[in-house]
Amino acid sequence: MENSPVTTNPALADQRNDPSFENIWQELQWRGLVHNSTDEAALEEALAGEPLTYYCGFDPTASSLHLGHLVQLLTMRRFQLAGHRPLALVGGSTGLIGDPRQSGERVLNTPEVVRGWAESLRRQIEHYIAFDGENPATMVNNLDWTEGISALEFLRDIGKYFRVGSMIKRDIVAKRLESEEGLSYTEFSYQILQGYDYLELFRRYGCTFQFGGSDQWGNITSGTELVRRVENVRAHALGTPLVTNADGTKFGKSEGNAIWLDSELCSPYTFYQFWLNTADADVVERLKVFTFRTREQIEDLAREVEQRPFAREAQRQLAWDVTSLVHGEEVTEKVIAASQALFGRGDITEIDEPTLRGAATELSVAEAVPGETTPVDLLVASGLVTSKSEARRTVTDGGAYINNITVDDGEAPVSDHAWLHGRYLVLRRGKRNLAMAVAQLTS
Incomplete structure (x- = not known):
């Protein structure tokens, strides 16, 4: 999976980090993308220094990525624009196991299903980061270094570095152990597998930085600890916050369904309307996380929200930026034209069938x-x-x-x-x- 094609998404060419910030760390903090981290001063210094190699992982537990993954993909891109080299990890082996959920054991999918999903995710990831240029991304699959290792080798060479006392204290593990369902050894071992990923990526690529959602913090730090114990090297980590709405509800869910990045699972019309319907209380934070607009541009839109909320200018800019990134400008223009035509402000006969089908879901x-x-x-x-x-x-x-x-x-x-x-x-x-x-x- 390492030989990935050059990304052809034209939106990447226009993306820039905001030059008004001293460094990428300061920009991430302003955008609200820092929830927890290893030594903050050391990480900021490392990111401001020579280019480093970092990674973020995506498990194939479905055929598509969703908005939660988009946070990580855009964060990967921000680090890449700052000069650092990304490794995009598709979890061909961890996807066979699945990290522990809040409640209930995961259904284990067949290797054939997971392999197909991994390929689908790989194609999606290629849309959001660049695989050419001075610091090109590399696609990796953790099945490459786990498939050939025996259970005895894994327990002797890797398992000996993990302490059960520390593993069971992690929030999700502790909750599951106290639940009626309990926790299987299969899911309990997930954090060891993810820690092993970090060690292998350090050995193969010199990777010294991993990030992901804050709900993965225990799994992420299992890797930093393993690299420190085995290689005596300081490895860095960052946990981005789980994005929620101002009322505290989980972001990215609509009646229990994720907002998928795959147009077959979530039509571009539905996707655009999701962003257009963002509440005033949430739209500025969404602009910070999901767009590459500068601080000055976002502050201007924040004033629009305060002074002219009825115009919904911030929502329209947010919907345009994210839908264009995910589905392309041409599709976004069709969706906007369809939205207007549905309310009598355009030729309804010009709406194509996929867009009408998407509108029907709304x-x-x-x-x-x-x-x-x-x-x-x-x-x-x-x-x-x-x-x-x-x-x-x-x-x-x-x-x-x-x-x-x-x-x-x-x-x-x-x-x-x-x-x-x-x-x-x-x-x-x-x-x-x-x-x-x-x-x-x-x-």
Whole structure:
């Protein structure tokens, strides 16, 4: 996995760290990306000195990365822009085990599934960091150094450096040990595997710095301790905060579903709307973490939020920046045009089918039979009104629209040619109440 292709994402060429900061460490602190670390002064000095090699790991526990991973990918890029050399680790072996969860044992996926997911993650990671230039990234897979080692070798050569007393004190381990489910030795051993990664990357690449989410801090420091014990070398570590909303809720979840970076799992339309709907209380912090806008630019947008919150300029800039980075500017422009057209400010027939399909996931949807279903039926079935009598009044008052065209006759079946891409109708009541009808597919 080391021979990774050159990254072709054009957005990388425009990315810069903010020159108003003395060094990358100061910028990370301002952006709120420092939660915990090994010796802070020593790490800041190391990052301000000669280029160092660092790594961040991504376990293939699903087929796609999500917004939590995006924090780490952008942090990797910030360090790379500061002149340091990244190692992007895909956990082909740790993905077979899985780190302990807050509750319940992980389902162990087959090696074939994990291998496919690892390849999918590798392709995604290549989009966010550069694999060419003066300090190119390198892709690594920890299966390369664990697959051939025997259990006896692992226990003798690596396990002897770990103390059980320290391992069971780590928060997640302690919680699981006290739970009814308990903790299997399989998941308990995860921190040893991750510590071994750091040691191998030090030996192979001279890696002396690892970072990840603060929930991984125990696993991360298992590596710094192993490098110190075995090689007598100071290894550095950083834990970035878990991003939460101002109300304390977990960030990046919508009704229990992650906001994935894969457009097949989360449409660009849904992705853009997620950022556009960011609360005023959260948008400035999101700009700091998820964009490369400078301190001056973000402070200007912060004043916009304070003085003209109704304009939602900060949200629109945030949504543009992150969606363009993940899905490209062309797709983002289509999504914005579609958003406007859905509310009558553009040609709705120009919206492509994938974008309409994505919009359908954000709206109330009614299934319908082309040639049979009437506008009155659709208004009720979609939830835009509560009864047929209310639907008829809405039509009479001129407040019902199908594909942005005013409905004149609420009882006549919608003609076949009105269905966008043969399957969709955009329904609207008044100016802002949207829904969608989707044609039932016949077998």
